[in-house]
Amino acid sequence: MKTYSFTKIAVLIITFITLFSCSYLQQKNFEIEDIHIIPKPAELTLKKGSFKITRQTTLVVHTKPQMELATTFALKFKNVTGWNLKILEQTPSKNFITFTYESSLQTEAYELIVAKNSVTIKASSNAGFVYGLETIYQLLPPSIESKKVVANINWEIPICTIKDKPRFKYRGLMLDVSRHFFNKEYIKKTIDGLAMHKMNVLHLHLVDDQGWRIEIKKYPKLTEVGAWRVDQEDKHWIQRRTVSPEEKGTYGGFLTQKELKEIIAYAQSKNIDIIPEIEMPAHVSCAIAAYPYLSCSEKRIGVPSGSVWPITDIYCAGKETTFQFLENVLEEVIDIFPSKYIHIGGDEATKTNWKTCPYCQKRMKNEGLTEVEELQSYFVKRIEKFINSKGKKLIGWDEILEGGLAPEATVMSWRGVKGGLEAAAEGHDVIMTPGTHCYFDHYQGPQEEEPLAIGGFTPLSKVYQFDPIVASMTPEEASHVLGGQANLWSEYIPTESHSEYMIYPRLAALSETLWSPKELRNWKDFSTRIITMFERYTFQERNYAKSSFLVTTNTVVDLNEKKISLTLQNEFPLSDIRFVIGNEDIEHDAIQYIKPIELKESTIVKASLFKNDKPVGNIIYDTIIIHKALAKKVKYITPYHEKYTGVGAFNLVNALRGTKNFKDGQWQGWLNNDMEISIDLEKKQPINSVTVGTMDYQRPSIFLPTSIEVLVSNNGIKYTQVKKIEIPFVKSNLITLRNFKIQFDDVVEAQFIKVIATCLKNTPQGGGAWLFVDEILIE
Numbered sequence: 001m002k003t004y005s006f007t008k009i010a011v012l013i014i015t016f017i018t019l020f021s022c023s024y025l026q027q028k029n030f031e032i033e034d035i036h037i038i039p040k041p042a043e044l045t046l047k048k049g050s051f052k053i054t055r056q057t058t059l060v061v062h063t064k065p066q067m068e069l070a071t072t073f074a075l076k077f078k079n080v081t082g083w084n085l086k087i088l089e090q091t092p093s094k095n096f097i098t099f100t101y102e103s104s105l106q107t108e109a110y111e112l113i114v115a116k117n118s119v120t121i122k123a124s125s126n127a128g129f130v131y132g133l134e135t136i137y138q139l140l141p142p143s144i145e146s147k148k149v150v151a152n153i154n155w156e157i158p159i160c161t162i163k164d165k166p167r168f169k170y171r172g173l174m175l176d177v178s179r180h181f182f183n184k185e186y187i188k189k190t191i192d193g194l195a196m197h198k199m200n201v202l203h204l205h206l207v208d209d210q211g212w213r214i215e216i217k218k219y220p221k222l223t224e225v226g227a228w229r230v231d232q233e234d235k236h237w238i239q240r241r242t243v244s245p246e247e248k249g250t251y252g253g254f255l256t257q258k259e260l261k262e263i264i265a266y267a268q269s270k271n272i273d274i275i276p277e278i279e280m281p282a283h284v285s286c287a288i289a290a291y292p293y294l295s296c297s298e299k300r301i302g303v304p305s306g307s308v309w310p311i312t313d314i315y316c317a318g319k320e321t322t323f324q325f326l327e328n329v330l331e332e333v334i335d336i337f338p339s340k341y342i343h344i345g346g347d348e349a350t351k352t353n354w355k356t357c358p359y360c361q362k363r364m365k366n367e368g369l370t371e372v373e374e375l376q377s378y379f380v381k382r383i384e385k386f387i388n389s390k391g392k393k394l395i396g397w398d399e400i401l402e403g404g405l406a407p408e409a410t411v412m413s414w415r416g417v418k419g420g421l422e423a424a425a426e427g428h429d430v431i432m433t434p435g436t437h438c439y440f441d442h443y444q445g446p447q448e449e450e451p452l453a454i455g456g457f458t459p460l461s462k463v464y465q466f467d468p469i470v471a472s473m474t475p476e477e478a479s480h481v482l483g484g485q486a487n488l489w490s491e492y493i494p495t496e497s498h499s500e501y502m503i504y505p506r507l508a509a510l511s512e513t514l515w516s517p518k519e520l521r522n523w524k525d526f527s528t529r530i531i532t533m534f535e536r537y538t539f540q541e542r543n544y545a546k547s548s549f550l551v552t553t554n555t556v557v558d559l560n561e562k563k564i565s566l567t568l569q570n571e572f573p574l575s576d577i578r579f580v581i582g583n584e585d586i587e588h589d590a591i592q593y594i595k596p597i598e599l600k601e602s603t604i605v606k607a608s609l610f611k612n613d614k615p616v617g618n619i620i621y622d623t624i625i626i627h628k629a630l631a632k633k634v635k636y637i638t639p640y641h642e643k644y645t646g647v648g649a650f651n652l653v654n655a656l657r658g659t660k661n662f663k664d665g666q667w668q669g670w671l672n673n674d675m676e677i678s679i680d681l682e683k684k685q686p687i688n689s690v691t692v693g694t695m696d697y698q699r700p701s702i703f704l705p706t707s708i709e710v711l712v713s714n715n716g717i718k719y720t721q722v723k724k725i726e727i728p729f730v731k732s733n734l735i736t737l738r739n740f741k742i743q744f745d746d747v748v749e750a751q752f753i754k755v756i757a758t759c760l761k762n763t764p765q766g767g768g769a770w771l772f773v774d775e776i777l778i779e
């Protein structure tokens with residue numbers, strides 16, 4: 001009897017301990033390093049323990065918009081778990097997520113209070129609730145973004161309090177849907193991407209030379225004609241031929257008014273304002289192709305398939321019919337878009353036609369204008385009046401400053417921050433979109449590794465340094481800065497996956513510059529959080545650039561010791577970089593990089609960033625060639641040009657190679673002049689070949705040599721020719737690096753080598769020719 005009750009007590013105790021420890025173990029404790037929200041919240045207090053979303057969790061709502069948000073939340077959960085979370089108006093005793101109206105919070109601000117048994121999202125507007133939910137998603141495991149059920153996941157978030165609000169009220173992205181058309185589904189997917197980063201403006205660039213993308217009922221030809229161009233997608237943008245107006249366009253598309261309304265409603269539910277841009281007076285070849293009377297000459301043109309420069313086919317500023325057309329178009333646009341802003345472009349108008357057009361001249365005379373810039377200003381002011389009369393505000397690119405700004409206009413500063421500074425000083429609102437930090441059509445990694453882009457270099461870390469407020473601004477001027485925006489021009493972006501590649505992850509960096517308090521900005525901290533964001537992108541089936549993973553090399557040459565040391569780095573600090581030398585396999589044999597790698601012989605170095613012992617991103621291959629001319633004396637018989645000096649005397653023999661960026665400091669240039677140099681190898685030795693590294697980049701007039709001749713000597717005075725190659729000129733629109741290897745028929749013994757590379761004499765476009773050389777390798 002005694003034994004029995006003892007056993008009973010023991011069983012009871014064990015059960016109790018087990019139960020207690022189980023529930024205790026279930027309480028996950030998060031560390032601050034586990035929280036990877038982007039953009040970083042303004043204030044976060046973390047406590048021990050967690051709230052777990054289960055099949056029984058209830059969503060508590062009090063209004064219709066809250067109901068809609070709760071429904072999207074429940075749907076997301078249904079996708080990944082199969083559960084049907086309840087949405088109720090009554091608050092249960094525990095395990096619920098509730099939306100609570102809190103009037104003291106600013107619009108867009110929210111508070112998130114996560115406790116053991118409940119989650120409360122407080123906000124004074126739908127925007128705040130949207131952001132509260134987005135934050136919950138980012139507290140959850142990345143697989144919440146999956147499109148299908150995921151097993152064995154604890155849907156747990158840390159007990160914490162978050163008080164969050166944006167630094168800037170305008171946080172935008174511009175999509176150019178004209179140069180290449182992007183459809184409704186893609187635009188909606190982009191809206192999801194924006195909301196996730198707490199961005200609140202999608203600026204749609206609906207009109208440009210190469211395509212009119214919005215249905216206008218009064219002018220059907222705008223889309224019947226203007227939305228379609230002759231398909232020349234197989235050619236480089238700047239190499240597409242001018243088409244005649246008779247040719248039928250087959251490539252393009254447009255958004256119907258119905259589709260746009262659907263997009264707008266979708267965006268509104270995510271607190272995103274859609275700002276339409278209807279370009280004028282330039283970038284409108286497509287409209288002139290549809291209605292030739294809109295231009296000064298009324299000449300018929302075709303919709304251009306590619307580059308148009310300079311932009312002279314612009315709207316006539318003299319004829320009244322132009323303004324009637326534009327007002328009718330804008331009236332329909334205003335009916336579709338609830339946004340308080342209408343963007344009218346205004347950039348890059350070459351106004352030569354206006355100088356000779358009798359209508360424009362008459363207008364200038366009547367209005368007392370002397371310069372064509374003032375006529376553009378008249379144009380914009382007149383359109384502004386119309387837009388204001390409809391209760392809307394005008395935005396334009398910074399060119400609208402020229403000739404006098406329209407009284408109420410907001411300026412989008414793209415040519416640096418200068419226009420923004422000027423406009424703010426005049427008391428106008430400003431949105432900063434400087435090309436230096438905000439142009440997502442620029443390269444984000446070394447050109448050799450990236451898909452073709454328009455140029456520039458705006459890596460993730462550069463975007464992260466963006467600040468819409470310029471240090472020199474007075475507080476009054478700074479108060480006019482509404483925020484910032486990234487622009488994705490799409491000349492070189494034909495597909496959705498490419499478009500996403502350019503947007504993400506740079507959008508994440510931008511979002512933090514526009515949302516989070518400046519004091520919290522920290523690249524190192526961001527660089528750990530972004531990795532989780534990559535996982536979220538993957539679950540969302542979103543393409544994104546891994547360029548920031550790329551390892552880059554720097555080579556330092558010790559000319560005395562004739563050795564090369566290679567440093568490896570990555571945009572992120574404290575990266576796990578590993579490498580192999582020669583033919584070893586990077587997957588298995590890589591060693592961690594800790595200090596510069598010293599090399600005395602030619603070899604290949606492969607390197608990559610590693611995560612969890614696996615290479616991530618692209619593997620880089622660097623060929624190091626230690627050749628016979630390394631660090632030997634070079635005599636320049638024809639001097640290099642003062643504009644492109646490379647690194648000076650040893651440039652051609654320092655083993656450092658130039659990149660496709662011809663201004664990278666590794667190239668020596670000769671202008672309308674041949675390169676003639678000799679190298680003293682210090683002693684007679686056997687030579688098999690001479691290689692000359694050159695560049696072909698015809699746009700800025702850099703051409704391959706037309707011939708290369710190699711001569712040898714043993715006294716440095718009398719040379720004999722060993723070999724000469726001729727290089728026929730071939731037109732090209734690419735940037736190509738070429739190594740011309742002049743292989744000798746027999747091994748030659750010599751101390752002095754002379755190389756003569758001839759410069760192109762007659763260039764296709766006329767004008768001068770450059771010859772660029774980065775290295776001469778002797779083997």
Ligand code: TNX
Pocket residue numbers: 347348397414439441454489490491
């Ligand atoms: C300039 S930015 C433009 C666009 C081009 C872009 C390419 C601006 C207002 N105009 O038309 O697409 O450069 O980066």
